[in-house]
Amino acid sequence: MAGGGMPSAGSVKNYPGNFTSKVLSTCIIAATGGLIFGYDLGISGGVTSMDPFLEKFFPEVYKKEISTKPSDDQYCKFDSQVLTLFTSSLYLAALFSATVAAKITRACGRKMTMMFGGLLFAGGAVLNGFAENIAMLISVPIYLSEIAPFKYRGAMNIMFQMSITIGIFVANLLNYFSAKIKAGWGWRLSLGGAVVPGLIIFFSSFFLSDTPNSLLERDKFDEARVLLKEIRGVDNVDEEFNDLCAASEASKLVKSPWRDISKRKYRPQLSFAVLIPFCQQFTGMNVFVFYAPVLFKSMGFGNNASLMSSVITSIINALATVVSIICVDKFGRRTLFLEGGLQMLLCQIVMTGLIAYKFGTSGNPGELPMWFSILVVAFMCIYIAAYAWSWGPLGWLVPSEIFPLEVRSAAQCITVSVNMFCTFVLAQIFTAMLCQLKFGFFIFFACCVVAMSIFIYMFLPETKGVPIEEMTIVWKKHPYWRKFLPTDEDQDCEMAKKGRSL
Numbered sequence: 001m002a003g004g005g006m007p008s009a010g011s012v013k014n015y016p017g018n019f020t021s022k023v024l025s026t027c028i029i030a031a032t033g034g035l036i037f038g039y040d041l042g043i044s045g046g047v048t049s050m051d052p053f054l055e056k057f058f059p060e061v062y063k064k065e066i067s068t069k070p071s072d073d074q075y076c077k078f079d080s081q082v083l084t085l086f087t088s089s090l091y092l093a094a095l096f097s098a099t100v101a102a103k104i105t106r107a108c109g110r111k112m113t114m115m116f117g118g119l120l121f122a123g124g125a126v127l128n129g130f131a132e133n134i135a136m137l138i139s140v141p142i143y144l145s146e147i148a149p150f151k152y153r154g155a156m157n158i159m160f161q162m163s164i165t166i167g168i169f170v171a172n173l174l175n176y177f178s179a180k181i182k183a184g185w186g187w188r189l190s191l192g193g194a195v196v197p198g199l200i201i202f203f204s205s206f207f208l209s210d211t212p213n214s215l216l217e218r219d220k221f222d223e224a225r226v227l228l229k230e231i232r233g234v235d236n237v238d239e240e241f242n243d244l245c246a247a248s249e250a251s252k253l254v255k256s257p258w259r260d261i262s263k264r265k266y267r268p269q270l271s272f273a274v275l276i277p278f279c280q281q282f283t284g285m286n287v288f289v290f291y292a293p294v295l296f297k298s299m300g301f302g303n304n305a306s307l308m309s310s311v312i313t314s315i316i317n318a319l320a321t322v323v324s325i326i327c328v329d330k331f332g333r334r335t336l337f338l339e340g341g342l343q344m345l346l347c348q349i350v351m352t353g354l355i356a357y358k359f360g361t362s363g364n365p366g367e368l369p370m371w372f373s374i375l376v377v378a379f380m381c382i383y384i385a386a387y388a389w390s391w392g393p394l395g396w397l398v399p400s401e402i403f404p405l406e407v408r409s410a411a412q413c414i415t416v417s418v419n420m421f422c423t424f425v426l427a428q429i430f431t432a433m434l435c436q437l438k439f440g441f442f443i444f445f446a447c448c449v450v451a452m453s454i455f456i457y458m459f460l461p462e463t464k465g466v467p468i469e470e471m472t473i474v475w476k477k478h479p480y481w482r483k484f485l486p487t488d489e490d491q492d493c494e495m496a497k498k499g500r501s502l
């Protein structure tokens with residue numbers, strides 16, 4: 001049932017339009033929304049490995065860390081549910097704000113939501129609050145997918161993930177330098193530094209226009225047509241405009257997107273809205289993003305070496321995302337998912353072998369040779385590169401492009417909530433899992449990667465090169481999902497019923 005087929009040429013519309021500088025600059029500005037999220041993702045791991053921070057807030061963990069001798073079990077050195085709560089709680093808070101943000105983005109438009117989120121975040125950073133950036137995760141991927149010409153939608157959307165990875169890199173770099181501050185207040189600088197990305201997105205959102213879809217959602221027809229002409233760089237936008245209007249009309253008939261989304265006809269998309277973020281998190285990537293410094297320290301690296309290794313892995317993460325931008329509209333989403341899955345699996349197997357060989361089940365590696373540290377970091381980098389051109393960016397791209405307008409914001413909200421929930425769970429249980437499963441920890445994620453790759457191979461239709469408003473075609477052609485879609489007669493009947501009840 002491998003459902004990878006592209007809709008045949010001719011079955012998909014080819015709207016006229018150019019790749020304008022307006023679209024490019026708008027997408028770059030919108031994508032900066034990811035900086036904030038990336039900064040959050042990257043900052044906590046380094047901070048939790050800084051001794052002055054541990055000593056102040058987690059004295060028990062600090063005592064355990066300094067009293068652990070090289071001959072003790074290294075797997076359990078940082079095992080503390082309170083320590084992991086510091087990182088995981090950010091995602092729990094984010095989970096709660098996801099539902100509110102979906103309402104805001106539908107009512108106020110994508111642009112206002114981004115502006116509001118940036119400002120809140122900048123303010124929140126001063127108070128060291130992190131939850132607000134969720135508005136970005138809901139509005140930016142949809143914004144990018146809606147505004148991009150369909151042939152470049154993948155690349156434009158992945159700019160969001162690109163800026164997330166830049167945020168992670170900046171956070172790691174800052175951690176590296178702030179840990180060197182002798183007086184021990186470097187962790188304050190790291191946590192407070194979040195104000196900068198917040199202000200960047202707030203000020204840059206003044207230069208954003210809304211998307212035509214979002215204007216139509218709020219009945220601004222003339223503005224939407226003018227904007228569409230401007231961003232496509234041609235006058236002849238009638239066909240696309242009419243389709244957008246039709247989609248918007250259909251969307252207005254839906255009074256409760258939350259109830260509608262559970263209808264049978266949205267089952268294919270809903271399955272992906274839930275399973276894509278779920279699988280994305282169960283690749284195990286965030287274990288490295290959050291806890292790389294802790295992991296490196298557990299493996300006997302010194303303070304500086306641990307933070308430096310995280311800087312290296314975050315550079316690889318950002319660079320490999322560029323590969324995805326270049327390839328996604330050429331080779332398609334499925335190819336990247338499947339290649340990335342295979343590469344991650346191979347690395348996980350090698351890392352399991354290496355760690356099992358040196359640390360065994362006792363967690364006592366003795367003296368660690370240089371070749372071992374180099375190999376571990378190298379395979380971690382290859383693994384991270386694989387994630388960075390597959391599940392990382394596609395985890396935002398695919399959900400944002402498969403939903404019809406009427407339920408798009410609600411669906412993105414589900415995607416973000418599932419993502420945050422899984423991020424929370426994994427961030428919370430990481431140190432306990434490592435302590436209990438030892439090197440088997442990597443085997444767990446390897447099994448998850450096998451399962452998710454099979455799932456993608458069997459069930460994900462290719463969405464490259466299909467205009468977002470034409471997406472139903474890919475489901476109608478899929479051997480499994482097509483049975484969930486209404487026939488044309490069903491649709492006429494539903495429209496008639498809705499028309500009567502108005």
Ligand SMILES: OC[C@H]1O[C@](O)(CO)[C@@H](O)[C@@H]1O
Binds near residue numbers: 164317
């Ligand atoms: O770059 C890695 C990061 O990217 C994400 O997948 C978000 O898209 C995070 O969950 C992860 O920390």
